[in-house]
Amino acid sequence: MIYFSNIKISSILLVIFIALMFAIPNFFSKDQLNSFPNFIPKQQVNLGLDLQGGSHLLLEVDTVEIIKERLENLNSDVRRVLKKNNIQYSNFKNTDDNLKFVVEEFPTEIQKEISELSISNSQNILQMGDQTNLVISREENEVSISFTDEFVKLAVSNAVTQSLEIVRRRIDELGTREPSIQRQGSSRIIIQLPGIDDPDRIKALLGQTAKLTFQLVDTSTSYDPLNPKKAPVGSEILPSDADDSFKYIVKKRVMVGGENLVDAQPGFDPQTNEPIVSFRFDRLGASKFGRVTQQNVGKPFAIILDDTVISAPVIREAILGGSGQISGGFDSDEANDLAILLRAGALPAPLIILEERSVGPDLGADSIEAGQYAAIIGFVAVILFMMFVYRYFGFLADIALIINLFMVLGILSLFQATLTLPGIAGIILTIGMAVDANVLIFERVKEEIRSGSKMINAVENGYKRALSTILDANITTLIAAVILFFMASGPVRGFSITLAIGIFTSVFTAFTFTRLLISIYAKRLKPSLVGMKIND
Amino acid sequence: MIDIANTKIDFLKSRIITFIFSSILVVLSFGAFFVSGLNFGIDFKGGTLIEIETENEIEIAGLRDNLNSLSLGDVQVQEFGSKNNLLIRVEQQSGGDQIQQNVVEIVKTSLNSYLSSEVNFRRTEVVGPKVSGELIQSGAIAILAAVFAMLIYIWFRFEWQFSLGAVVALIHDVILTIGVFSITQLEFNLPIIAAILTIVGYSMNDTVVVYDRVRENLRKHRSKNIIDLLNLSINETLSRTIVTSVTTLLALLSLFIFGGEVIKGFTFAMIWGVVVGTYSSIFVAAPLLNYLDVKREWNTTSAVDSTR
Numbered sequence: 051m052i053y054f055s056n057i058k059i060s061s062i063l064l065v066i067f068i069a070l071m072f073a074i075p076n077f078f079s080k081d082q083l084n085s086f087p088n089f090i091p092k093q094q095v096n097l098g099l100d101l102q103g104g105s106h107l108l109l110e111v112d113t114v115e116i117i118k119e120r121l122e123n124l125n126s127d128v129r130r131v132l133k134k135n136n137i138q139y140s141n142f143k144n145t146d147d148n149l150k151f152v153v154e155e156f157p158t159e160i161q162k163e164i165s166e167l168s169i170s171n172s173q174n175i176l177q178m179g180d181q182t183n184l185v186i187s188r189e190e191n192e193v194s195i196s197f198t199d200e201f202v203k204l205a206v207s208n209a210v211t212q213s214l215e216i217v218r219r220r221i222d223e224l225g226t227r228e229p230s231i232q233r234q235g236s237s238r239i240i241i242q243l244p245g246i247d248d249p250d251r252i253k254a255l256l257g258q259t260a261k262l263t264f265q266l267v268d269t270s271t272s273y274d275p276l277n278p279k280k281a282p283v284g285s286e287i288l289p290s291d292a293d294d295s296f297k298y299i300v301k302k303r304v305m306v307g308g309e310n311l312v313d314a315q316p317g318f319d320p321q322t323n324e325p326i327v328s329f330r331f332d333r334l335g336a337s338k339f340g341r342v343t344q345q346n347v348g349k350p351f352a353i354i355l356d357d358t359v360i361s362a363p364v365i366r367e368a369i370l371g372g373s374g375q376i377s378g379g380f381d382s383d384e385a386n387d388l389a390i391l392l393r394a395g396a397l398p399a400p401l402i403i404l405e406e407r408s409v410g411p412d413l414g415a416d417s418i419e420a421g422q423y424a425a426i427i428g429f430v431a432v433i434l435f436m437m438f439v440y441r442y443f444g445f446l447a448d449i450a451l452i453i454n455l456f457m458v459l460g461i462l463s464l465f466q467a468t469l470t471l472p473g474i475a476g477i478i479l480t481i482g483m484a485v486d487a488n489v490l491i492f493e494r495v496k497e498e499i500r501s502g503s504k505m506i507n508a509v510e511n512g513y514k515r516a517l518s519t520i521l522d523a524n525i526t527t528l529i530a531a532v533i534l535f536f537m538a539s540g541p542v543r544g545f546s547i548t549l550a551i552g553i554f555t556s557v558f559t560a561f562t563f564t565r566l567l568i569s570i571y572a573k574r575l576k577p578s579l580v581g582m583k584i585n586d
Numbered sequence: 587m588i589d590i591a592n593t594k595i596d597f598l599k600s601r602i603i604t605f606i607f608s609s610i611l612v613v614l615s616f617g618a619f620f621v622s623g624l625n626f627g628i629d630f631k632g633g634t635l636i637e638i639e640t641e642n643e644i645e646i647a648g649l650r651d652n653l654n655s656l657s658l659g660d661v662q663v664q665e666f667g668s669k670n671n672l673l674i675r676v677e678q679q680s681g682g683d684q685i686q687q688n689v690v691e692i693v694k695t696s697l698n699s700y701l702s703s704e705v706n707f708r709r710t711e712v713v714g715p716k717v718s719g720e721l722i723q724s725g726a727i728a729i730l731a732a733v734f735a736m737l738i739y740i741w742f743r744f745e746w747q748f749s750l751g752a753v754v755a756l757i758h759d760v761i762l763t764i765g766v767f768s769i770t771q772l773e774f775n776l777p778i779i780a781a782i783l784t785i786v787g788y789s790m791n792d793t794v795v796v797y798d799r800v801r802e803n804l805r806k807h808r809s810k811n812i813i814d815l816l817n818l819s820i821n822e823t824l825s826r827t828i829v830t831s832v833t834t835l836l837a838l839l840s841l842f843i844f845g846g847e848v849i850k851g852f853t854f855a856m857i858w859g860v861v862v863g864t865y866s867s868i869f870v871a872a873p874l875l876n877y878l879d880v881k882r883e884w885n886t887t888s889a890v891d892s893t894r
Binding site for chain 1: 637639683684686687690691706707708709710711712713714716717724725727728731732735736739743776777779780783784786787788790791792794795798799822823825826829830832833834835836837838839840841843844845846848849852853856
């Protein structure tokens, strides 16, 4: 005989009660919830971006750019060493992953000096011990220098960590509601912005590296648009932000950089009423800035943002206080964004947007409504069908099904799992499939009755025999759900979550709750009550 | 009152016919796949998708011409659920991931100036070439991994003969699902991969129930002819198969009709999968056991357990 001890009965009811408690908040508004006593949980199901509206962005740190920039820094250091030692070289060039030049002779002392370069070069960013970060190889007369794989890996990893922090600061500055910013894999960043369905401004803010530098203008030559020449060695030609046709020739050496900024604020120039960004340097930056301005009074000093010259004012006097301002024909919104970018700091490398998915709040609300509608109708249809086929047993299975749904909702709320549109589909699918465990049991019970068992024994044996089938059948679906969970991301992942929860709750309710109900009434049940013809 | 008990349908009688029928469907699916291929959505092909809603009905042809004149390549415009809802798809632009971002802005500006009434941008999706390539790869791996996991699980729980039969039925279901998407040219996107994985789980679920009964009957009726035994097993589980399929289909139909446009493709795939999966459990997986020489001598301890 099926026997349930009081402890067993109480624990079954307790589990169901707890699940119900966690499911209940989803049926009330936030305001109503706040008026409830404190012992009632207040967590609601966490809606995915496809249901509440919002933006999902997948970014990638341009890792090629990181190495390219490091190689460019190395370029001038290597040339310096070669020059100092009077080594004649030619065909000096940078590629994406190495430096190359041709020499007649390349003594080992020089090679050693160059490999030591990399140690000093990397000290402030990377701690690699005394090991060199460079691979120097020579094929006939061509020497090629590249970074070691470990160094590349470390440099990329550091750049991604740094980017993550800067992305976070930039988005926080905008006051976005509960943004989620996560690293994915080795070089990617996932940003989730609930409530934002048009992320243009954020994309624009993330699209700039915001690398600010102060460099001297090369006054030895001037740019002639009608006769563009190559820049002298050690200088570069950069476009002007204000005038598309004009270009500046500036010295490559960075005098002060944005990394020395401690603050930047938008404002207006008191004289011209033009929007400006005022900034302040840290101690090191202030002293560098002071020294440069002192030594170069009367010369133009270029303020460069992302390889574009914003302006190049002439230094009138030494600026020793460590603060200054940038003006360059931008409007107050641009000044505001520039200040945000400067405060948040420069990205170590450009970010590339690989994927964007934005859903407006209307569509999300429509999806929820359609999902609820479909769930209720599907639910009623299944309930009626079950009662039609299994009569009294069907009714019990229906009660179990209702409890099942509450449990799915309760578990989703408890673990704050994200419910998405495919997730709702998973719940509706669960409505259809959750009765399976009970169907398997009922069919077994019927078979037992047909072969002459008494009702009580039929129920007991039915459960016993159906167990392994139910486990096997549900484990296969669970395997599919688990694989989906690990392979998918975003909304589809929500489907695997509800599907998996539904499998657990349906097996749980079939073996505890329905079984309990049936055991209570088993003595009184007649075969006709379980949907069998009397003369079977 | 439905009571499907003691049916004695000879399911295996027509096994040659059903095998041929299944083979034809599989060949057709392959044919459709190689001739017309799948109509990949932007998840797998890359590109831009914009769903808009307007107050007034929009004349699609005019809008389509307007958008196709933007030199963004092929732009598809279609109605989405109602006359006021449109889905705009722009093909992937050549030139890498960063370029794709410009499309949204160009289309939005053009829509705002072309349509006099207010435009509500309900959904914007941009998938670059890198991500679409990865998604298609991980989708394919997920399906293969699921089938392989089933193979191992059934092998572990039953015997290799069962495992082989179940997996053949499973692959049959997956091929037919891909086939129906090739023939209908319905959009094949990420949720369809999720649907296929669920079909794999559901079809396996159905097959396992029949196989479980076959194994039990192998212990119970040691001298029974294998064909009779398979027929008996299918008949004994028939009423469960029907009830569960019907409840699942009821839920899915409700989702298909009332669940909104966004998941229609997904629901369609699931409905198809439930029908095909149920069919294959009875007409592919079970009859295959006839040819796979299943073990008749199961160990006696468990045999005693299931024979009263």
